[in-house]
Amino acid sequence: MSVTRDQLIDFIYDEARMLDEGRYTEWLDLWLPDGHYWMPLDYQQTDPLHVTSLMYEDLFMLKLRVERLNGTRTFSQKPKSRCHHVIQRPFVDEMNGDSFVTTTFMHYVETRLDEQQLLAMTAKHDLALVDGTLRIANKRVDIVNCDAAFRNIQLLP
Amino acid sequence: MGKYAGDPAAAAALVEGHQVHRDVYIDPDVFRLEMKHVFANAWVFVGHESQTPQKGDYFATSIGDQPVIQVRHSTGDIHVLYNRCPHKGTKIVIDRQGNTGKFFRCPYHAWSFKTDGCLLAIPLKKGYADTGLDQTEGAKGMKAVGDVRNYRGFIFARLAEEGISFEDFFGDSLSSLDNMVDRSPAGRLEVAGPPLRYMHHCNWKMLVENQTDTCHPMVAHESSAGTAVKLYEELDLPEDAPKPPAMEIIAPFMSPYEFFENMGIRTWPNGHGHTGVNHSIHSNYSQIPGYFEAMVESYGAERAKAILDENRHNTVYFPNIMIKGPIQQLRIFIPLAANRTLVESYIYRLVDAPEELTARTAMYNRMINAPTSIVGHDDLEMYERAQEGLEADGLEWVNIQRLRTGEEDFSEEAVENGTTERQMRNQFDAWVKFMTRNVPAREAAE
Numbered sequence: 001m002s003v004t005r006d007q008l009i010d011f012i013y014d015e016a017r018m019l020d021e022g023r024y025t026e027w028l029d030l031w032l033p034d035g036h037y038w039m040p041l042d043y044q045q046t047d048p049l050h051v052t053s054l055m056y057e058d059l060f061m062l063k064l065r066v067e068r069l070n071g072t073r074t075f076s077q078k079p080k081s082r083c084h085h086v087i088q089r090p091f092v093d094e095m096n097g098d099s100f101v102t103t104t105f106m107h108y109v110e111t112r113l114d115e116q117q118l119l120a121m122t123a124k125h126d127l128a129l130v131d132g133t134l135r136i137a138n139k140r141v142d143i144v145n146c147d148a149a150f151r152n153i154q155l156l157p
Numbered sequence: 158m159g160k161y162a163g164d165p166a167a168a169a170a171l172v173e174g175h176q177v178h179r180d181v182y183i184d185p186d187v188f189r190l191e192m193k194h195v196f197a198n199a200w201v202f203v204g205h206e207s208q209t210p211q212k213g214d215y216f217a218t219s220i221g222d223q224p225v226i227q228v229r230h231s232t233g234d235i236h237v238l239y240n241r242c243p244h245k246g247t248k249i250v251i252d253r254q255g256n257t258g259k260f261f262r263c264p265y266h267a268w269s270f271k272t273d274g275c276l277l278a279i280p281l282k283k284g285y286a287d288t289g290l291d292q293t294e295g296a297k298g299m300k301a302v303g304d305v306r307n308y309r310g311f312i313f314a315r316l317a318e319e320g321i322s323f324e325d326f327f328g329d330s331l332s333s334l335d336n337m338v339d340r341s342p343a344g345r346l347e348v349a350g351p352p353l354r355y356m357h358h359c360n361w362k363m364l365v366e367n368q369t370d371t372c373h374p375m376v377a378h379e380s381s382a383g384t385a386v387k388l389y390e391e392l393d394l395p396e397d398a399p400k401p402p403a404m405e406i407i408a409p410f411m412s413p414y415e416f417f418e419n420m421g422i423r424t425w426p427n428g429h430g431h432t433g434v435n436h437s438i439h440s441n442y443s444q445i446p447g448y449f450e451a452m453v454e455s456y457g458a459e460r461a462k463a464i465l466d467e468n469r470h471n472t473v474y475f476p477n478i479m480i481k482g483p484i485q486q487l488r489i490f491i492p493l494a495a496n497r498t499l500v501e502s503y504i505y506r507l508v509d510a511p512e513e514l515t516a517r518t519a520m521y522n523r524m525i526n527a528p529t530s531i532v533g534h535d536d537l538e539m540y541e542r543a544q545e546g547l548e549a550d551g552l553e554w555v556n557i558q559r560l561r562t563g564e565e566d567f568s569e570e571a572v573e574n575g576t577t578e579r580q581m582r583n584q585f586d587a588w589v590k591f592m593t594r595n596v597p598a599r600e601a602a603e
């Protein structure tokens with residue numbers, strides 16, 4: 001089975017929609033087990049391990065994050081945050097057999113109580129075709145003002 | 158004019174042994190007094206020498222509300238200058254760090270200064286002939302802070318020209334900094350990358366107090382640490398399977414009250430103190446291959462073991478930093494307003510130690526201290542609720558009485574039950590002391 005450019009683009013749109021609609025369990029199922037979600041702290045950062053990142057999380061951490069969002073003693077989520085992605089049409093940068101790379105420019109809005117924040121960011125996805133299904137192998141999200149002092153960013157950009 | 162404006166003695170009266178008036182956290186006049194007195198009279202952390210390794214390297218930061226520059230002078234030593242042109246006030250540097258070469262040049266009218274601040278040149282200098290410029294303060298160049306000390310790579314400054322010496326201010330509390338640096342086989346640390354920067358809409362003292370608050374983790378962090386433990390148990394891994402890194406870092410926050418009681422808290426004069434006298438949430442981290450051997454090589458087996466067995470958890474240096482020796486981390490709580498604080502979390506690399514240690518420290522930092530970190534969310538939610546709650550008129554005092562037995566003598570070192578609020582009271586004792594340091598002298602002058 002081969003994957004078309006349009007299927008890759010649809011995948012990225014579907015992922016954003018899952019996050020915006022809070023369908024996190026479905027979202028976790030998109031991931032390959034050894035994937036990492038990386039959000040660098042430094043502009044054009046190359047090392048995720050020996051300097052700090054905003055996030056560099058394996059699937060255990062991502063599950064923990066999702067589980068926590070649903071927890072009854074998660075005080076910072078009383079009331080819950082909501083988020084909203086506006087994405088540009090993803091660029092398909094690489095199509096090599098069963099692996100693919102896309103780059104997507106997006107605006108991310110997160111809101112809770114009377115506060116709303118807007119982040120501009122670029123998401124780079126490494127995707128893989130496994131048993132006929134597209135999955136996320138790795139995801140890197142670069143916030144344009146990654147070095148600014150943020151308040152809480154509680155959901156998943 | 159508010160009730161405390163220009164009156165540090167009135168502000169100091171807001172602190173009683175067992176309680177603190179809410180104005181200490183919410184009143185803008187009290188905040189201004191803190192900047193003028195507490196932050197000017199204490200020794201305040203500026204930066205690490207590895208942030209300015211080469212001659213001409215600078216790092217722009219602040220001491221309280223005062224913009225300053227840490228700079229490596231041509232002689233190799235580090236100076237701390239006010240980030241302000243003596244001509245018309247323009248900030249000399251605006252980027253957070255860089256290299257200025259042999260001199261600073263003001264971008265407005267090009268007055269230039271040596272890297273120790275001395276005035277080097279003024280364009281069209283003859284325009285000042287016979288104006289008496291050399292009689293002015295401006296002719297001396299960029300102003301230096303009152304005093305600077307490089308202690309094992311950590312730069313501290315006192316803004317006030319006169320005041321307590323570095324040794325008297327820190328005393329035996331420097332043992333925590335020593336231990337952090339000694340954990341490097343080379344006896345040297347280097348900053349590893351930029352700090353996490355996290356904006357908090359609350360008073361800076363709430364953050365500092367929280368560093369030795371041992372009764373909140375199992376409550377406030379149940380959502381993150383408690384959920385981690387639950388998820389791990391559900392995985393039902395075999396005994397010898399490697400634990401997810403999150404379990405080593407996050408799960409110990411769920412330790413029971415007895416763990417924190419037995420941990421112990423030590424306080425030193427002038428507001429310094431630390432948790433983790435006997436053990437800490439860092440005690441059971443896994444061994445990193447090659448590290449102990451490198452330590453033995455440098456220090457000998459006995460001393461290496463003594464260094465690594467020291468389990469200080471959070472050491473607070475009054476007024477506004479906390480260090481974590483076992484993982485080489487420093488957090489600075491930069492006050493911006495009564496209800497606004499910028500938190501910067503730095504990590505350091507242990508020179509000549511395996512890089513896996515840096516990786517663990519970086520992991521800790523992003524899991525616990527990031528604006529994107531779930532553990533950080535737990536804490537910030539509490540601070541901001543407290544900041545808003547303190548506006549309530551029904552109650553005016555904040556209670557810090559836990560395990561207080563009568564009058565306390567903070568001029569002496571003490572070790573107590575790990576859930577005491579003595580360290581918070583110790584900080585306020587120092588707060589009053591430095592807040593009112595200049596009061597008698599001024600009254601005498603009036």
Ligand code: FES
Nearest residue numbers: 242244245263266
């Ligand atoms: S303000 Fe700096 S030279 Fe004029």
Ligand SMILES: [Fe+2]
Nearest residue numbers: 373374377536
């Ligand atoms: Fe906490």
